[in-house]
Amino acid sequence: MKKFIVIWMTAVMLLWPIGIHAETAKVSSDDLIEHSKELDGQTVIYTGEAVGTILKRDGYAWVNLNDGSNAIGIVISSEMVDSIHHMGRYGQIGDQVEVVGTFHRACAEHGGDMDIHADTIRVVKDGASAPEKLNTDYLIWSVILAIGAVSFAFIVYRKTSMMYMQKRTNI
């Protein structure tokens, strides 16, 4: 019986952190916005693509994570900044970042912003560069149209100049 209790207690102690983690809600941006009052002050797990630029401030930084519906502002410590390598923008897919942190409906520290103060962050999927491939059809058509527009502008200029001169001669 003694052995049984020791095994149980050891198991509970080892699994305790997992238990806490399991209680932490995995949320989407829509959940955060629509249930902001219920989730205010709670630890949440939120995943999204890092977009734009990491906005570095004194001792911390802002990173905006977009989960496809909305982008949520995450407050991260300066040390966490280096773990994010790709930021989503035109021609680039940002890192998918999972953040565990405290959600604030209207953060008193940050002027009422809805944000998450990160305890940990983890890149779950690396971003990648997706450079624009040159579309030759677009290029050819644009050059043809541009030549057409310049030629037509010249014709219109000549024609209107002639009309103007004709009118002046008649006067």
Add this chain to the structure above:
Amino acid sequence: MPENKQINRAYPICYYVGLIILVLGCLMIIPAVTAICSNEPNIFSIFLACASLTVMIGLCMILAGYRYRQTKLNFGEGTIVASVSWLLGMLLCALPYFLSGNYGSYLDCCFDVMSGLTTTGVVLIKNLDHVSNGINMWRHLLTFLGGQGMVVLALTFLNRGYANVYMMYVGEGKDEKLSPNAVTTSKSIWKISLLYLAIGTVVMTIIVVRAGMPLGEGFLHGMWIFMSAWSTGGFAPMSQNILYYHDLGVEVGAMIFFIIGSLNFALHYAVLHGQRKEIWKNIEVITFSITLSVLTLIAITGLMQNNVYPNIMAMFRKGFFLMVSGHTTTGFMNIYAKQFFYEWGDIALFALTVAMLFGGSACSTAGGFKALRIGIVFRAVKADIGKMLIPDSRVKTSKIHHLKDIIMSDSMVKNASLIIALYLLTFAVGTLAGMYAGYPYMMAAFESASVTGNVGLSIGITSPAMPSFLKVLYIVIMWLGRLEFMSVLTLIAYVFRKARRV
């Protein structure tokens, strides 16, 4: 013979619409250059192709009407030039959006163009956080252009000899003359705007870089935020709008510029020419200050009742910022659209809805009823009450101060009341349509006030998924609101008359 006379009247309209289209085509070169500088070759090709096509259409129209360009336009024709230019301009300016692949349909592209040109600011663009610099430049350029007016821009390319174009200028919802001629007035408006563009871009770039952005990107963001703020447009380069920056400096900087942008161009002109005291005496400034103060107090009461914000700073950065953003018809947002619905409560939403309908100053980049009209109607009511208290034999006149002392006439009050009534009617139609589409009353009213007043704050209705009929209706409402009804109504009457004759 009368048929011949009618055809002749169509030619000058064709000429001036062509001129405006030509200017729009030339403007597409700016995003094309931005695209090539940002290594976006496909976006460059799109803008080059669209610019060429638009220029050719404009030149065709100019050629068709060239002989009749000196024909004096009457009020109806001037307003038709304005309304047709906006409609055709919308269709052509939507081409780059459509080809970029950032939109679900051509209707969505037209919606965003009209939203930009009317300085409304509600958007249907998809995946804004991955949009190219070229397309973002075009979005913000359209809103900057729309704030000043595309007719106003086209007029600046004419010489002073064109004294016959004043009605076009009026048709675009502006009736202040900064100088005796519409062409020189247009040039003055653009000079003021470009002066502020230079100052504003530098200031906003410094603020944005201080907030953590690198210089190159910060320059573009600074310029775009200024363009949007000055035009009271509300577009921003990122999906979170102003919230993206998480910075008090950006919010205060933008707020200063959109307040300045919402002031009458005639007031800017007077102040820049030394009449500084005009700021304190002007009826529009006084009316705007009073309505903003009262409505902000109501909103703050509502927000406090619901415990929405935890401290004064949060109340200032969210409550006050959004009230000023709504009242100046800017539409910059630093909360999520649905937060209005889930958190703000009815009292604050009511105050913000009223503020959006009231709007900024006449002859500015702002929309809404306009402070001048509210001031006139309020003074008229006050004068009527005053008349009841004095003997019938006594005659009392009422004055307002707008650049000079003006004695209020009945026609002035009638015109102001008529436009306010038309705005309210449009707002009611928009609200009804929103409810028909299945949205609750408060949401439908909020979004309708936002599009009627050309504001751009959204409570979550405006999205690519909203019904097509609502998109079309909102386009028409934005167009009506920006041109202040008369131009569009004249065009509709013109089309009906033509149709009946056929």
